[in-house]
Amino acid sequence: MSDQISFNKPVIAGKEMYYMAQAILGGHSAGDGPFTMKCQKCIEELLHTPKALLTQSYASALDMAAILCEVGPGDEVIMPSFAFVSVANSFYMRGAKPVFVDIRPDTLNIDESKIEQAVTERTRVIVTPHYAGIGCEIETIMDIAGRNGILVVEDAANGFGSQYEGKYLGTIGDLGVISFHETNNIMCGEGGALLINNERFCEKAEIIREKGTNRSKFFRGEVDKYTWVEIGSSFLPSDLVAAFLYAQLEMAEQIITTRSRVFNLYMEGLQDLENKGVIRLPVVQGQGACNCHIMYIITHSLEERTNLMAFLKDRGINAVFHYIPLHTSPMGEKHCRAHGDLPHTVHTSARLLRLPMYYEIQEPEVEQVVAGVRAFYQC
Amino acid sequence: MIVNKPEFMQRAEIVRERGTNRSQFFRGEVDAYTWMDVGSSYLMSDLLAAFLYAQLENMGQITRQRNEIWDFYQKALIPLVNEGKLRLPYVPPCCESNSHLFYIILPDEEIRDGLMQYLKKENIYAVFHYVPLHLSAVGRSMGYEEGQLPITESLSGRLLRLPFYYELTRMEQERIVDQIFKFFSR
Numbered sequence: 001m002s003d004q005i006s007f008n009k010p011v012i013a014g015k016e017m018y019y020m021a022q023a024i025l026g027g028h029s030a031g032d033g034p035f036t037m038k039c040q041k042c043i044e045e046l047l048h049t050p051k052a053l054l055t056q057s058y059a060s061a062l063d064m065a066a067i068l069c070e071v072g073p074g075d076e077v078i079m080p081s082f083a084f085v086s087v088a089n090s091f092y093m094r095g096a097k098p099v100f101v102d103i104r105p106d107t108l109n110i111d112e113s114k115i116e117q118a119v120t121e122r123t124r125v126i127v128t129p130h131y132a133g134i135g136c137e138i139e140t141i142m143d144i145a146g147r148n149g150i151l152v153v154e155d156a157a158n159g160f161g162s163q164y165e166g167k168y169l170g171t172i173g174d175l176g177v178i179s180f181h182e183t184n185n186i187m188c189g190e191g192g193a194l195l196i197n198n199e200r201f202c203e204k205a206e207i208i209r210e211k212g213t214n215r216s217k218f219f220r221g222e223v224d225k226y227t228w229v230e231i232g233s234s235f236l237p238s239d240l241v242a243a244f245l246y247a248q249l250e251m252a253e254q255i256i257t258t259r260s261r262v263f264n265l266y267m268e269g270l271q272d273l274e275n276k277g278v279i280r281l282p283v284v285q286g287q288g289a290c291n292c293h294i295m296y297i298i299t300h301s302l303e304e305r306t307n308l309m310a311f312l313k314d315r316g317i318n319a320v321f322h323y324i325p326l327h328t329s330p331m332g333e334k335h336c337r338a339h340g341d342l343p344h345t346v347h348t349s350a351r352l353l354r355l356p357m358y359y360e361i362q363e364p365e366v367e368q369v370v371a372g373v374r375a376f377y378q379c
Numbered sequence: 380m381i382v383n384k385p386e387f388m389q390r391a392e393i394v395r396e397r398g399t400n401r402s403q404f405f406r407g408e409v410d411a412y413t414w415m416d417v418g419s420s421y422l423m424s425d426l427l428a429a430f431l432y433a434q435l436e437n438m439g440q441i442t443r444q445r446n447e448i449w450d451f452y453q454k455a456l457i458p459l460v461n462e463g464k465l466r467l468p469y470v471p472p473c474c475e476s477n478s479h480l481f482y483i484i485l486p487d488e489e490i491r492d493g494l495m496q497y498l499k500k501e502n503i504y505a506v507f508h509y510v511p512l513h514l515s516a517v518g519r520s521m522g523y524e525e526g527q528l529p530i531t532e533s534l535s536g537r538l539l540r541l542p543f544y545y546e547l548t549r550m551e552q553e554r555i556v557d558q559i560f561k562f563f564s565r
Contacts, residue, residue, distance in 0.1 A: 059420030085414045089398045093417050189424030228515035329414035
């Protein structure tokens with residue numbers, strides 16, 4: 001059917017193939033080539049952060065963060081249960097126990113007022129996803145962490161370009177992680193970045209990312225052979241992938257501006273449904289707070305959402321749900337601790353529906369989606 | 380990763396997909412995917428797979444050409460073997476090589492380093508290889524020390540890899556071999 005509306009279409013900036021050809025002909029397709037350096041510099045400048053390292057994926061950036069935080073068996077890491085699996089797995093694989101805290105009903109981010117009660121003497125890290133690229137209460141969380149001697153890994157997986165009180169997401173915690181997976185605003189298929197906001201992690205991060213060797217020092221001529229000095233793996237991406245990403249980074253501002261227009265069309269088109277209490281819309285406060293990664297609505301029940309999803313599907317519209325709470329997964333039940341019943345997590349997970357959202361979606365298509373939602377609710 | 384044992388298949392798929400049953404989800408076998416096991420994002424971007432595919436299609440040709448480069452080094456350097464100046468790679472009769480690299484083994488580390496410097500002056504880049512893991516910072520912190528693995532230590536200090544790549548020409552190879560002969564006849 002020609003009038004199917006996809007949930008997502010990866011953006012093509014235009015110069016990807018050109019830069020990838022340059023990378024191939026330049027003879028450097030392994031990691032840390034010229035395009036990796038360009039991307040890192042570009043991210044550092046765009047986000048005003050001292051150090052960005054490209055990684056194979058967002059999960060590798062989290063894996064690196066877990067190693068840098070030096071968590072181990074017996075340690076606890078606080079995070080929301082309404083989050084991507086890698087948040088828990090990266091720390092669990094180092095031996096730490098994920099401790100889940102409920103989310104706020106408004107932004108769907110970790111409820112900062114519940115964090116301190118979940119802190120024990122074993123708590124080493126708080127991981128703070130910014131759901132849908134909208135900031136959690138990161139400054140309050142930084143205070144809690146500071147008071148308790150805990151590190152903060154800021155999960156800005158979907159938050160590239162969003163701000164919290166004028167600071168870019170991912171640059172506030174001790175470490176920040178970003179995703180450039182195909183589904184993100186700016187992407188390279190599989191890719192990510194680790195932002196190092198605390199200088200004491202710089203040298204070790206470089207080593208962990210280079211298979212646990214001092215190879216970066218070797219290439220800078222600081223040592224005459226490189227050798228095994230730490231744990232680590234090959235967390236750096238091929239320069240071909242970085243070349244692709246660079247084309248997208250050059251267009252970052254325009255991509256976000258275009259997505260904001262789409263987001264606003266949705267918000268305007270559905271506002272009165274929220275006013276009537278039919279559905280709930282995302283809560284966005286302040287200039288630059290949202291990179292418009294996800295447009296979601298929250299329905300009243302799982303049944304209602306299931307029916308709405310099927311109703312839209314019949315009209316060729318692909319809307320999808322999101323995270324299954326981690327505490328209810330087989331691994332979560334067996335190896336993690338939930339701090340309380342997490343009612344908002346459970347409810348949100350069952351009732352949230354993401355609407356089609358991508359760079360190239362056109363106004364008539366957005367109107368069609370809005371009309372579909374309105375038709376379902378008969379208003 | 381090559382999964383040779385069927386019993387690893389399903390878990391390998393999960394571990395590679397961040398510890399989730401996402402692959403089953405995409406095949407329509409489950410209606411939502413969730414956290415099942417340890418894992419990370421071990422899969423590569425399809426952009427890279429596209430690049431790799433072109434190379435895989437030409438694997439036969441690439442290997443044939445590399446075998447020729449390998450054979451040339453092997454034959455051309457035999458006289459130096461007979462003079463006891465160096466040793467060549469040993470390929471057991473049951474093995475077939477993909478000619479990934481060509482190394483020579485020198486009598487001692489001093490000669491190896493000397494040859495490496497000599498070739499470098501001629502703009503020929505020959506390089507050593509692994510520093511033994513047991514003598515790395517991590518290995519030593521585990522209590523390993525020199526002398527425990529004598530063959531590993533000796534060969535690590537004496538091995539030199541010669542330039543080796545698909546586009547290496549016969550003329551370049553001849554120049555490399557000539558310079559190695561010159562080094563030994565100084």
